[in-house]
Amino acid sequence: MPKIAIVAGEASGDLLGYHLIQALKQERDDLTFIGIAGPKMMSLGAKSLFPIERLSVRGYVEVIRHLPSLLKLRKQLLTQLLAEKPDIFVGIDAPDFNFWLEKKLKDKGIPTIHYVSPSIWAWRKGRINKIKRAVSHMLTLFPFEQSLYQEVNLPSTYVGHPLADVLPLEPDVEKVREILKINPGTIVVALLPGSRQSEVMQHAKLFIETAILIQKEYAETQTNQIQFLVPLITRETRKLFEEAMHQIFETRPDDQVNMQIMFGHAHDAMEAADIIIVASGTATLEAALLKKPIVITYRMP
Structure with missing residues (x-):
């Protein structure tokens, strides 16, 4: 063999x-x-x-x-x-x-x-x-x-x-949103803070604060719901992101946002999204191939 x-x-x-x-x-x-x-x-x-x-x-x-x-x-x-x-x-x-x-x-x-x-x-x-x-x-x-x-x-x-x-030439947004049980008319923002634990440690609070800011700015002018999808590939990175959420929302309960942490399924999250905020890396290529508007960021220690 x-x-x-x-x-x-x-x-x-x-x-x-x-x-x-x-x-x-x-x-x-x-x-x-x-x-x-x-x-x-x-x-x-x-x-x-x-x-x-x-x-x-x-x-x-x-x-x-x-x-x-x-x-x-x-x-x-x-x-x-x-x-x-x-x-x-x-x-x-x-x-x-x-x-x-x-x-x-x-x-x-x-x-x-x-x-x-x-x-x-x-x-x-x-x-x-x-x-x-x-x-x-x-x-x-x-x-x-x-x-x-x-x-x-x-x-x-x-x-x-x-x-x-692997990625489709034309993303089937409606089909993916149906699979993810996202309500019609919802504005979807995919947040990808990185795959390494160190990247999530550096980016988690930044991405959560960004989501809060987007939620506040959007709520003032629009009536549609906004949902944030956060795909994370390991238990360790998921735990780090959840801890960052807890630290922020425990002291600021009024700043709660509709944020769904996903175990993997990064392609689905990006395909369903209207816009993607992503840590620089391979995911930026995936977002580009899916023809999505992208905001790329990276924070060093």
Whole structure:
């Protein structure tokens, strides 16, 4: 039974990994997947040796703070993957974490595939030689990236972004709102504060305060109801957002808004929305593909 080692570093990687595993299983049903996976990949049977949240860090400050534990985790993961003797390794994005793993595994004779080329066409193009030493084959999201790897004789394949195939060309807003049991005529605002716990910690109060402000401004001029949808992918991020809501509304009960926290279903929330307020990340691409008005924000510690 062929064994594929696979590592995704955050929610966007989990999404890419989900579609990759799904496509591979359509070709062969005897494949097994092991490494670091998120909930979407695990729903298809991927075994995660460590929680994906352990890799979901951002910014220099947070990376430095977690660096010792990340280095320890990476060594532990390498040891376990070598013991598993996979037939191939797939690293999804997370280049600083995955290229080291890929180099170690490639040196042991295990073919390595990296999914999502770093933006070497924009900055630090010299990295390409380091990439070549670590990667057997590169999967790119943009067609022009292939020529960069051809220059150094690194095999690459343009695969595009699966969201372009998954999301509808024309969103069926009425159908999604019916599924979500949203009353006709309601103005819907989707709030996406991020997929990492650190992002939700930084954005939760900001997004809630924004919802309160929108509610007050809108109530003065309009009669339609307004509803806020907040899709969150993990119990941890949901708990953080609920705690922020409790802190705000406990002291300001008159500022209550119609806010529905959803466990996942980000696509449904965005498809149902009239407008989307989103933390910068993969969700901005999803919102753009759904042809929705977007307000993009990001707050650093």
